[in-house]
Amino acid sequence: MAAMAQTIDREIRQTKPFRSLQEQLVLNLMLTTRVVEESWTQYLKRAEGISPSQYNILRILRGARPKAARISEIADRMVTRDPDVTRLVDRLIKQGLARRERDSDDRRVVLVEITAAGLALLARLDGPAGESTEAAMAGLKPQQLRTLDTLLNEVRAGIRPYP
Numbered sequence: 001m002a003a004m005a006q007t008i009d010r011e012i013r014q015t016k017p018f019r020s021l022q023e024q025l026v027l028n029l030m031l032t033t034r035v036v037e038e039s040w041t042q043y044l045k046r047a048e049g050i051s052p053s054q055y056n057i058l059r060i061l062r063g064a065r066p067k068a069a070r071i072s073e074i075a076d077r078m079v080t081r082d083p084d085v086t087r088l089v090d091r092l093i094k095q096g097l098a099r100r101e102r103d104s105d106d107r108r109v110v111l112v113e114i115t116a117a118g119l120a121l122l123a124r125l126d127g128p129a130g131e132s133t134e135a136a137m138a139g140l141k142p143q144q145l146r147t148l149d150t151l152l153n154e155v156r157a158g159i160r161p162y163p
Contacts, residue, residue, distance in 0.1 A: 012031065053082045069112055070110065071112065095117075
């Protein structure tokens with residue numbers, strides 16, 4: 001029998017009631033995100049010496065193949081927004097995982113593409129990435145996964161700028 005899940009209030013040692021169910025859920029989402037990310041972040045750093053943002057960029061570049069991607073396109077597609085995508089790309093270039101070129105039509109535009117070394121790195125990480133996501137969701141049945149996906153999509157669709 002599976003262990004009972006610990007509630008957010010117990011996990012963060014909340015001694016007073018949350019102001020609202022919405023507050024409780026937002027904090028629960030934030031904590032859950034952190035927990036899911038932590039072990040993967042440590043694995044990426046230990047195994048390949050890259051950050052989750054660099055991994056995200058490499059996946060974007062692999063998906064763009066055979067074309068190169070503009071820095072602005074990479075920034076728009078990032079799962080976690082990073083204010084300095086150029087710096088992250090520079091590190092990938094220094095590691096030989098990506099290369100930069102100028103657009104032949106507009107020399108002001110910087111294009112980035114993944115290298116063979118970057119593709120090899122992602123190939124090494126594909127198995128562990130799949131195992132990591134499977135492990136993160138192992139406590140849910142297929143129907144619960146579909147429901148959670150639908151609910152999270154609805155949460156994002158309903159978010160309005162504040163204030």
